[in-house]
Amino acid sequence: MAFTLARSSMKTSLCALLCILVASEVGVPRCTAALGINYGQVGNNLPSPAQVVSLLASLRIGKVRIYDVNPQVLAAFAGTGIELIVTVPNDLVQPMAASPGQALQWVTASVRPYFPATRVTGIAVGNELFTDDDEALKASLVPAMRNLHAALAQLGMDGYVHVSTANSLAVLATSYPPSQGAFTAEVAPLMSQFLKFLAETNAPFWINAYPYFAYKDDPTRVSLDYALSNPYHVGAIDPYTRLQYTSMLYAQVDAVSFAAARLGYNSIPVFVSETGWPSKGDTDEVGATVENARAYNRNLLLRQAAGEGTPLRPRQRLEVYLFALFNEDMKPGPTSERNYGLYQPDGRMVYNVGLVQQSTSAASLSLAASPATRTDVKKNFAGLCLLSSLAILLISQAFLLG
Template identity: 85%
Template sequence: MAPPFAPAGSWSTLLSALLCILLCSDVCVRQCGAAIGINYGQVGNNLPTPTQVVSLLSSLRVGKVRIYDVNPQVLSAFSGTGIELIVTVPNDLVQPMAASTGQALQWVTANIKPYFPATRFTGVAVGNEVFTDDDEALKASLVPAMRNLHAALAQLGMDGYVHVSTASSLGVLATSYPPSQGAFTQECAQLMLPFLRFLAETNAPFWINAYPYFAYKADPTKVSLDYALSNPYHVGAVDPYTRLQYTSMLYAQVDAVSFAAARLGYGGIPVFVSETGWPSKGDADEVGATVENALAYNRNLLVRQTGNEGTPLRPRQRLEVYLFALFNENMKPGPTSERNYGLYQPDGRMVYNVGFAQQQRTSAASLSLAASSAPPATTTNVRNDFTRLCLFSSLAILLTSQAFLLG
């Protein structure tokens, strides 16, 4: 877990940012939908139909979506849209799929082949957070199930289009800070070697579910809120071993996974974020679960994504991120926060506006991207890239100008 770091705002920085707002082109948030993925969860009894959801996503120009099943209505709704889709094999099917190549082939034949290629599948997540599950048999079955599934896709000629991986929680790491000291837990390390070997053989990514919110909630007096929110205007953290500077806890967590994989001999595997988000509402003991923080977190990530930003370890490899989630889901168990990660209410109202604006058309309400004053940025090291500094500082002004004016 990262130590606290104080914001480093100054009037000179703010004036520079203001000049950027005045001088740079107005294109940033127009590209946000295409730049970022979204998790479309369905644990609710009041959600819109899949067809309505796809209409919303298309109007937002969202190009990548992850779902947690293979619901036929959803798969049909995505047909012909061009939206990239990651689907999920539920945990209870992992062991049967590991035990039988026929089971894997049957699953692909029933759930992928009928919709391909009209529905643009790009990934299958075999289980979710299996490596940190208590079921030892489930964990042992994961890689054999992935191999059987990949073989089934290859048999049907789809392996060149659809990656096979699994989404893991940050609980697979024993150490995550500083990022260069990232290491898997002793238990997970034994399971990681065959998993990483499979990813390397099939050119598949390592998917991680990463939530800086949990780190902040666990110790808000020591974890910097600015760092957890990926706010661009603070000093951040410098890894004492690599001297890489991190202004985003999320990006530090991703690099920690990359370093952990490198320790096992697989440093070249790309690490992508399959889930991340911030709740807009929580229980009394859920510190930081507010609309303001959720807005800041997701908007900061949208801007970084639009700038094609990579992590400090891999600045030229754009980090792929899937926000959690599209809707608030009223049937999710657990604390209040679990039901309040959505960008939208089920009736289509925004919980908060991260850069999407709603417009009325003749037949029905549709959504289009709002203009933003943030300029585009290139993928280079944040310490040396003045364009990115302008981009981030501009966003900081938009989010904090009122506080500075009143102060």
């Protein structure tokens, strides 16, 4: 992989700087609107849904994805305004594909009783099914989605709730350089049907993307800075588009966009339904450390604060769901699987990325460089004014210089 240095636009950089400066001083309730988090429940020691809602509200996180339709969770989110993506379990996909009535029954029983008090905005049909070994299950995915969408329309909910599915990055045969992104030959026929459905219903393409795996599998050739999305390093330049990438995650997202365009769909939004970095792993899980996990998630938060889009779609802010809210002690697999959480089940931070709990209704997501402590409001305000004035002066000079 060739890395070269490219010069960014001064105006764009200074505007982003202003947003980050403001974020670092007083929090960014508006700048983090696209930030979401995955709330998994594969553990025997997790807090109650009501306690989780309180935690999320204190952090000003406005988007959450869950992996079921747990009635206690749906009820706990009522009246919070938090957007919720729920999930159809894999074993219901084929029955829903075979029967519109089954899809209607599921929506009526599992989602409709809580809506609109609970702000369900998305239904994920299964998880990473296009890379499953069950061919019949894969073939049932889009028909099940169509039946679910028809059920939502029948109940008057289709204008509020999107239907999609979360995909593994393994649906791509090629992901680098991003402009050469292409789906695998096995997936492409089904993917065309899926993309057609998304285009017809104005739904997003959800991708589960983990630069950690690329780094773990080849740490001598994959740049850690690039995998961690560190903004101030020599990035990778796509040789065909000349677009510069300082984030592997953003390159992976653009690879999906290019792959969809190859099948005739070049305007479907691509959102990140899962991404994260483990804070602990087995001896062969290179890079699974607290320091790297903190850096990865903090870098994404800063990019969210700056309202960043990908190089291909710079004006379309990338929606990202971090994985995950808690460490989950009952997940199978290697040690890393149980250590993606920002929090321990008892509410202690695994590490501090700047997610600072606030106790008032005016709470916000702070991106402080160090663990936050309460400081004098006047000092914060004075510091904000000084930093903002400096940033505005620099921006003004940049525009005057053309």
